[in-house]
Amino acid sequence: MRAACFNESGKPFDILEVPDPTPGPGEIVLSVKGCGICGSDLHVTELGGAVPHGAVMGHEFAGEIVAVGKGATGPDGPWREGDRVCTMPGISCGTCPRCVSGDVMGCSALRMTGFGEIGGGYAEYAIGGDRMTFRLPDNVSSSDGALVEPLAVGLHAVDKAGLMTGEDVLIVGAGPVGLACAVWAKMLGAREVVVSDYAAHRRDMALSCGATATIDPATEELGPAFEKITGRAPMLAFECVGRPDIVHQISLICDRGARILSAGMCMAPDNFMPLVFGTKELTMQFVSYYTHQNYQLTVDMLAAERINPLPMVTDRISLDALPTAFEALRTPSTECKVVVEP
Numbered sequence: 001m002r003a004a005c006f007n008e009s010g011k012p013f014d015i016l017e018v019p020d021p022t023p024g025p026g027e028i029v030l031s032v033k034g035c036g037i038c039g040s041d042l043h044v045t046e047l048g049g050a051v052p053h054g055a056v057m058g059h060e061f062a063g064e065i066v067a068v069g070k071g072a073t074g075p076d077g078p079w080r081e082g083d084r085v086c087t088m089p090g091i092s093c094g095t096c097p098r099c100v101s102g103d104v105m106g107c108s109a110l111r112m113t114g115f116g117e118i119g120g121g122y123a124e125y126a127i128g129g130d131r132m133t134f135r136l137p138d139n140v141s142s143s144d145g146a147l148v149e150p151l152a153v154g155l156h157a158v159d160k161a162g163l164m165t166g167e168d169v170l171i172v173g174a175g176p177v178g179l180a181c182a183v184w185a186k187m188l189g190a191r192e193v194v195v196s197d198y199a200a201h202r203r204d205m206a207l208s209c210g211a212t213a214t215i216d217p218a219t220e221e222l223g224p225a226f227e228k229i230t231g232r233a234p235m236l237a238f239e240c241v242g243r244p245d246i247v248h249q250i251s252l253i254c255d256r257g258a259r260i261l262s263a264g265m266c267m268a269p270d271n272f273m274p275l276v277f278g279t280k281e282l283t284m285q286f287v288s289y290y291t292h293q294n295y296q297l298t299v300d301m302l303a304a305e306r307i308n309p310l311p312m313v314t315d316r317i318s319l320d321a322l323p324t325a326f327e328a329l330r331t332p333s334t335e336c337k338v339v340v341e342p
């Protein structure tokens, strides 16, 4: 098959011919119809040595099953060739307490997909674990199934934050993670969903993804602007930028007793002031990935058309266009979620 293989930091991917994956017991192979380019892919390729040379990356993918391993069974019987599915980016043991609880990405035996261990979705074919694979509803195309992953990230963040109905929410950063948080905050009963981002096109996307108001921090001070909209300083704020100092900035404008949820996955050391957290009695929560239940609910809500992630898709490209498009995403542009269609 053809795949985009990681070369080394600073060099674009190579499109190479590599062996087709074959499914082991309890695994399926799918023909990839869509794979989202993720900000964390960009970041890890900048950390020297984090991704091995030759790795096939891509962890947000969906497609059609083309091969079924021994005993590979879905929730409604054995998987079959032709089934349209999305799959979680890893294969867990399936039996440990974390797996049984649904925290499959927390399984200590997890083999990750798309970071060198198991080949990912920047390829014609990719592998999935049978119990971590989900049937796509008829109204979700095999390419759009790639959006389940980033949506599940947002659902997990909103879930972990313990959003209560009627709460006002501040979301800092309107990239795919921030937009996914907006989708779910609105869906799960937030009152005002206020999204802050410097880019006008991202603020527009936020309004299409559930935000009730947006703030341009270049022209308005974040704290007063939020208070003007909601009548109070933030009691629940999501950091969805992933750069140092954002958590500190948020802590300064939060109300006493507020919760800050960090979903931005900053890959550099960060500073915040415990004095601010202490005097305001702030709570900090970090998150990554999602649970099995988060994935299933995302698929169900897409099926019911109660959420719509399509406004965040700004481009669909071929595998051949991936190396150039991937490098271009390292500099600010009008792109949000770019989906590769191998």
Ligand SMILES: [Zn+2]
Pocket: 038, 039, 040, 059, 060, 149, 150
């Ligand atoms: Zn991702």
Ligand SMILES: [Zn+2]
Pocket: 092, 093, 094, 095, 096, 097, 098, 099, 100, 107, 108, 109
């Ligand atoms: Zn496990």
